[in-house]
Amino acid sequence: MKTQRRPGTKSTSKREWAEETYAAATAKVPERKPRFATLSDLPVAPLYTPEDLEGWDANEELGFPGEFPYTRGVQPSVYRGRLWTMRQFAGFGSPEDTNKRFHYLLRHGVTGLSTAFDMPALMGRDADDPLSHGEVGREGVAVSSIADMRILFDGIPLDQVTTSMTINGPASIVWAMYLAVAEEHGIPLVALGGTIQNDALKEYIAQREWIVPERAAMGLVVDTLRFGARETPRWNPISVSGYHIREAGATAVQELAFTLIDGLEYVKWGVDAGLDPSAFVPRISFFFDVHNDVFEEIAKFRAARRIWAREIQRRYHPTNERALMLRTHAQTAGVSLTAQQPYNNVVRVTLQALAAVLGGTQSLHTNSLDETYALPTEEAVTLALRTQQIIAHESGVADTVDPLAGSYYVEHLTNEMEKGFDRYLAEIERLGGMVAAVERGYPQREITESSFRFQQQVDAGEKVIVGINKHQVSDEEAAIPVLRIPPEVERRQVERLRELRARRDAGRWRDSLDALRAAATAATASKQAELMPAFLECAHACATIGEQVQVLKEVFGEYRDPGYY
Amino acid sequence: MKRPIRVVVAKAGLDGHDRGAKVVARGLRDAGMEVIYTGVHQTPEQVVETALQEDADAVGLSLLSGAHNYLFPRIAELMREKGMDDVLLFGGGIIPEEDIAALREHGVERVFTPGASLEEIAAYVRDAVGRRRGQAARA
Numbered sequence: 001m002k003t004q005r006r007p008g009t010k011s012t013s014k015r016e017w018a019e020e021t022y023a024a025a026t027a028k029v030p031e032r033k034p035r036f037a038t039l040s041d042l043p044v045a046p047l048y049t050p051e052d053l054e055g056w057d058a059n060e061e062l063g064f065p066g067e068f069p070y071t072r073g074v075q076p077s078v079y080r081g082r083l084w085t086m087r088q089f090a091g092f093g094s095p096e097d098t099n100k101r102f103h104y105l106l107r108h109g110v111t112g113l114s115t116a117f118d119m120p121a122l123m124g125r126d127a128d129d130p131l132s133h134g135e136v137g138r139e140g141v142a143v144s145s146i147a148d149m150r151i152l153f154d155g156i157p158l159d160q161v162t163t164s165m166t167i168n169g170p171a172s173i174v175w176a177m178y179l180a181v182a183e184e185h186g187i188p189l190v191a192l193g194g195t196i197q198n199d200a201l202k203e204y205i206a207q208r209e210w211i212v213p214e215r216a217a218m219g220l221v222v223d224t225l226r227f228g229a230r231e232t233p234r235w236n237p238i239s240v241s242g243y244h245i246r247e248a249g250a251t252a253v254q255e256l257a258f259t260l261i262d263g264l265e266y267v268k269w270g271v272d273a274g275l276d277p278s279a280f281v282p283r284i285s286f287f288f289d290v291h292n293d294v295f296e297e298i299a300k301f302r303a304a305r306r307i308w309a310r311e312i313q314r315r316y317h318p319t320n321e322r323a324l325m326l327r328t329h330a331q332t333a334g335v336s337l338t339a340q341q342p343y344n345n346v347v348r349v350t351l352q353a354l355a356a357v358l359g360g361t362q363s364l365h366t367n368s369l370d371e372t373y374a375l376p377t378e379e380a381v382t383l384a385l386r387t388q389q390i391i392a393h394e395s396g397v398a399d400t401v402d403p404l405a406g407s408y409y410v411e412h413l414t415n416e417m418e419k420g421f422d423r424y425l426a427e428i429e430r431l432g433g434m435v436a437a438v439e440r441g442y443p444q445r446e447i448t449e450s451s452f453r454f455q456q457q458v459d460a461g462e463k464v465i466v467g468i469n470k471h472q473v474s475d476e477e478a479a480i481p482v483l484r485i486p487p488e489v490e491r492r493q494v495e496r497l498r499e500l501r502a503r504r505d506a507g508r509w510r511d512s513l514d515a516l517r518a519a520a521t522a523a524t525a526s527k528q529a530e531l532m533p534a535f536l537e538c539a540h541a542c543a544t545i546g547e548q549v550q551v552l553k554e555v556f557g558e559y560r561d562p563g564y565y
Numbered sequence: 566m567k568r569p570i571r572v573v574v575a576k577a578g579l580d581g582h583d584r585g586a587k588v589v590a591r592g593l594r595d596a597g598m599e600v601i602y603t604g605v606h607q608t609p610e611q612v613v614e615t616a617l618q619e620d621a622d623a624v625g626l627s628l629l630s631g632a633h634n635y636l637f638p639r640i641a642e643l644m645r646e647k648g649m650d651d652v653l654l655f656g657g658g659i660i661p662e663e664d665i666a667a668l669r670e671h672g673v674e675r676v677f678t679p680g681a682s683l684e685e686i687a688a689y690v691r692d693a694v695g696r697r698r699g700q701a702a703r704a
Contacts, residue, residue, distance in 0.1 A: 468680045561606060
């Protein structure tokens with residue numbers, strides 16, 4: 001060990017600093033861990049300096065906000081003009097229950113709605129399906145037909161509020177029901193703004209709410225891209241989602257890579273079906289998770305924008321600049337919440353929301369502290385919303401654009417994210433593209449590996465979760481109020497469905513399903529065959545989700561879990 | 566010579582949250598057990614049929630959709646109907662504390678909630694199956 005540096009002198013390189021100054025310090029107080037890594041296990045050095053950004057050109061890698069490659073934001077002013085949309089995901093019990101929650105949230109300052117459907121709706125089954133028993137209205141709102149959709153959006157100005165709907169397998173069906181309700185209110189489709197999640201690929205990769213096999217599902221997605229570009233210019237017909245990929249156990253790099261590669265696959269399928277990328281790519285939106293590791297998350301959002309702009313530009317050279325802009329919703333990480341000491345979750349959500357805002361998200365949902373027990377209570381949701389409002393108005397972080405740009409660490413991590421994407425892109429292209437990779441279970445296995453490794457690290461205490469493997473409280477009693485869904489919801493929904501079936505025009509109903517079968521059959525032979533008009537007629541004819549899904553399964557087949565673990 | 570413990574890890578109902586089930590399946594396998602993972606979206610009848618076919622010592626149910634008060638007791642009931650009294654039934658997931666006692670009465674011997682470690686789960690399965698085998702040997 002050298003002697004201590006003379007006062008007033010400096011190291012001339014990072015290496016010199018590490019070998020002298022830092023080594024002397026750690027000789028006295030050793031580092032507190034044998035290895036430092038991000039939550040996703042990227043190694044973290046003690047210090048980042050300009051040496052970590054050698055060859056890095058700010059003009060090339062960052063540019064200016066609102067300009068290629070959009071690293072610093074897709075809008076020039078980011079949050080100085082408009083704050084992000086505070087969009088709280090809500091849905092439980094009956095359509096009446098959730099409608100009441102929507103009105104409550106709008107009164108308390110949410111600026112967009114987001115609908116959580118129950119498991120039967122997500123899986124394309126009606127409330128009276130034998131497999132729906134015990135699940136109606138439990139994990140989201142119970143919806144089986146247009147009759148439920150009318151109640152769900154009762155009194156909501158559909159031409160003023162944008163609505164997001166988390167629905168995938170039966171996305172076209174549920175979207176058509178929403179459009180049909182708007183038509184009943186005399187609102188033209190061009191005036192409607194909103195999003196359907198409609199991301200088929202991540203269902204096989206992670207979320208597991210599939211209906212038909214992969215390629216048929218891709219065809220249904222392309223059909224919505226075509227219809228959307230033509231009929232609903234303010235609607236996002238897809239929200240390409242990393243959220244569920246991450247929650248299933250992926251690392252931040254895997255979330256980023258698989259999501260963007262999914263997005264590129266949809267674009268490819270759209271272009272192959274004859275769509276103009278300048279017309280439909282601008283309406284492709286994204287949805288990312290935001291986890292605990294603040295800088296890693298910020299880097300992920302910044303890298304996502306840069307990669308998307310570069311890849312779309314490289315592949316398609318669109319005439320519409322908006323095709324290059326990655327717009328995203330973000331949700332704090334449900335998987336990071338703990339049942340133990342649940343009030344700690346408020347702090348986790350705050351850190352995550354802060355990272356999403358520093359990353360430049362367009363829209364944000366903050367989770368509630370009670371969500372490891374059940375869907376959130378009204379009080380818990382209000383606190384989650386207030387968290388966003390405090391960040392927006394009190395913390396000052398929204399007042400200048402991309403404030404962390406130029407941080408050696410954040411830029412280094414942003415570069416690492418991009419390198420990780422490049423590695424996965426090469427591997428998935430080698431496998432023949434994302435659909436082929438999913439069919440072979442490649443991303444599924446990568447995620448399972450990561451999730452198992454993470455659990456081992458938690459069990460070994462290498463990754464600390466406060467309240468779980470450090471600072472536990474023994475004999476803790478959960479004393480927070482929890483939302484209960486009464487079993488009457490299921491009975492009432494089944495009863496409503498019975499009435500609808502008795503009341504509807506049987507001729508029009510039968511014809512609508514026959515027309516859907518014909519359109520689906522035509523779609524098996526031609527990429528030009530359209531299904532959305534048939535789904536719209538089915539909605540007006542009061543055909544249920546389950547009845548329409550049954551037709552799709554008969555024509556396209558049904559997907560079954562291969563059970564990788 | 567004792568055969569390895571055979572465990573069916575099952576996802577019943579429409580719930581698609583399978584991260585925990587798969588991690589537990591891997592963990593039990595690494596702990597030396599033979600694990601059969603059903604995949605998601607199984608009916609209660611399919612779960613019980615798999616456990617019978619596989620001659621399982623234990624069935625582990627994972628549920629995060631809130632349907633546990635129906636699906637867990639239904640599977641327990643079917644297992645009794647099939648005379649599978651010697652098969653251990655346990656579970657885990659997003660399950661409020663106040664539901665756990667009722668699930669125990671229905672025959673779900675133990676319910677793990679978020680934060681349980683793999684070691685804890687594997688040790689429990691080993692002990693609980695060991696107890697049952699001991700009882701069976703004495704009977």
